[in-house]
Amino acid sequence: MSDISRTLRHELADTIGSLGWRTAIETVPRERFLGEAVFLRDKDRGDLWTPVQRSDMSADEWLSRAYANETWVTQVNGVMAEEATGTVTGQPSSSSTFPGLVVLMLEAAQIGEGDKVLEIGTGTGYSTSLMCQRLGNAAVTSVEYDPTVAMRARQAITSAGYAPTLIEGDGLYGHAEGAPYDRLIATCSVRVIPWAWPRQVRAGGTITAPMWGWMGGTAFAHLTVADDGTASGRFLKDDLYFMTARSHLPPPRPPMVKGIGDARESRIDPSILHNETALWVAQLAVPQGQFSWETDTIFLVDVGTGSRADTRPDPEHGWTVYQHGRVSLWDEVEKAILTWQEAGQPHQSGFGLTVTSKSQQVWLGDPDGPSWDLPA
Numbered sequence: 079m080s081d082i083s084r085t086l087r088h089e090l091a092d093t094i095g096s097l098g099w100r101t102a103i104e105t106v107p108r109e110r111f112l113g114e115a116v117f118l119r120d121k122d123r124g125d126l127w128t129p130v131q132r133s134d135m136s137a138d139e140w141l142s143r144a145y146a147n148e149t150w151v152t153q154v155n156g157v158m159a160e161e162a163t164g165t166v167t168g169q170p171s172s173s174s175t176f177p178g179l180v181v182l183m184l185e186a187a188q189i190g191e192g193d194k195v196l197e198i199g200t201g202t203g204y205s206t207s208l209m210c211q212r213l214g215n216a217a218v219t220s221v222e223y224d225p226t227v228a229m230r231a232r233q234a235i236t237s238a239g240y241a242p243t244l245i246e247g248d249g250l251y252g253h254a255e256g257a258p259y260d261r262l263i264a265t266c267s268v269r270v271i272p273w274a275w276p277r278q279v280r281a282g283g284t285i286t287a288p289m290w291g292w293m294g295g296t297a298f299a300h301l302t303v304a305d306d307g308t309a310s311g312r313f314l315k316d317d318l319y320f321m322t323a324r325s326h327l328p329p330p331r332p333p334m335v336k337g338i339g340d341a342r343e344s345r346i347d348p349s350i351l352h353n354e355t356a357l358w359v360a361q362l363a364v365p366q367g368q369f370s371w372e373t374d375t376i377f378l379v380d381v382g383t384g385s386r387a388d389t390r391p392d393p394e395h396g397w398t399v400y401q402h403g404r405v406s407l408w409d410e411v412e413k414a415i416l417t418w419q420e421a422g423q424p425h426q427s428g429f430g431l432t433v434t435s436k437s438q439q440v441w442l443g444d445p446d447g448p449s450w451d452l453p454a
Contacts, residue, residue: 082138083107086145093147096181098190102211103177109144111174111202111234115159116143116150117166125169127154129162149176152202158226170321172227174202175265179318184208186300186314187263187286193217196256196278198249198287199265199320203231203238210240218242219256221249223324250323252278259283267319269326269365270452271299271433276309285309288318292328292368295358297426301433310432310445315425317354331368334377336388339402345412348376348389348397355425356415362440362450363414364407378407417448 084104091103114133120126132140143150152159155168184205189195193213200206200222209218220242222228228246235242245253250272252262257278264287275285285301298318301311350356351369361367366380375390385403392398399408421428421442431452432439438452 080137080141082141083109083145086141090145090147090177094178094181096185099181099184099208099212102208103181105211106204106207107238108174108177108204109141110238111204111207111231112140112144112150113152113158113160113202113230113234115162116152116174117154117159117162117170119151120165125167127151127162127166127168127170128164129159129166131160147176147178149179150174152230153224153227156224156226158230171324172201172224173321174204175320177204180205180208180265182316183263183265183286183318186298186316186318187261187284189213189261189263193260194256194258195219196253196259196262197221197265198252198262198275199223199323200228200231200244201265202227203235205265206231206242206244207235207238207240210235210242215241219245219253219259221245221247221253223248248325250274250325254278261286264288264323265320266323267296267321267326268323270438270454271301271309271431273433273435276301276303276307276433279303279309281305281307284311288320289313290319290322290326291358291361291365293357293361293364294369295361296354297358297429299431301431308432308434310430312430313426315427317426328368329381331370331379331381334370334372334379334388335386336375336377336390337400338386338388339400341398341400343392344389344397344399344408346397346415350415351376355423356418358426359414359418360411362452363410364405365450365453367407378411380405380407414450418442421448 115129115131117127151170151173153172154166197220200220206220252274258280260283262285267288267290298314301309378387383404385405387401387407389399441449
């Protein structure tokens with residue numbers, strides 16, 4: 079291993095500033111986990127990705143890229159960067175998340191010596207290897223859904239000298255054979271907490287997972303499993319987002335059309351949904367909804383029921399909302415936003431989540447406060 083690589087790892091550890099994970103950062107060679115190429119996003123179009131091959135740059139240039147505290151996309155729409163023959167159109171489906179965020183996740187999960195960990199989403203295998211370096215191979219189990227990603231991760235982890243339990247499969251089911259675990263962390267975002275997860279974590283153990291919904295609202299859950307197998311806790315102050323578990327992605331959204339249904343004056347300014355917490359709250363109210371902006375108009379649609387709403391400025395004053403379908407989408411959004419505003423507009427960390435075998439409920443303030451059910 080080159081002196082340059084070693085120096086860059088130490089500099090990366092200085093940048094991240096983590097005491098508990100410093101030795102792991104200084105030891106694990108991140109360059110092994112980028113494969114032979116990464117994708118770079120087009121400057122003008124966010125859905126265009128060009129592969130950059132390791133062979134097209136000097137060894138020092140590749141190492142500088144590897145140890146930058148940045149995320150490098152390794153797969154787009156199922157196409158690995160090293161297999162791409164040209165520009166690829168689509169969305170990232172796997173990446174090497176920037177190390178600072180990886181360590182923030184590990185710290186938020188409060189992982190330490192003696193813990194047995196289940197990781198949902200192996201990805202490139204870098205975070206898996208950091209945990210192996212600190213906890214030992216026997217303490218780490220990681221599950222990866224994508225077969226190609228899983229194969230590449232296994233090769234990289236093995237070449238770096240680590241030997242955790244690696245599973246190819248759907249991480250939403252966890253890995254019951256290795257249970258119980260002390261900590262479960264998800265390096266993919268989920269709409270709801272799969273019930274298999276708290277069932278595989280010991281009482282007093284924790285589940286740490288970024289959450290995301292179809293309107294794009296995010297929150298970072300840190301839950302403790304109780305003696306009865308339920309899990310509960312508050313969302314954390316850090317706003318984290320990882321790529322969404324593929325089975326939790328939304329269905330295709332139909333074209334948005336203005337002015338369908340009954341009209342009335344809106345009780346809230348729709349521009350409040352530019353606020354990330356407000357968007358999270360609105361999403362709690364209509365978890366099956368998807369939305370988009372078009373100039374000054376916001377569109378909402380629930381594909382399952384066919385319900386629609388659009389809200390735009392009124393030429394006279396305020397904003398006019400049109401609603402159509404079984405679910406009055408904007409009515410539900412308004413009620414949730416007004417409840418949140420009356421509570422002082424707290425960040426997501428002012429909310430909590432309780433997970434049982436029958437339901438998952440997000441609550442505001444405390445478990446007896448206003449609450450919303452996540453989708454079954």
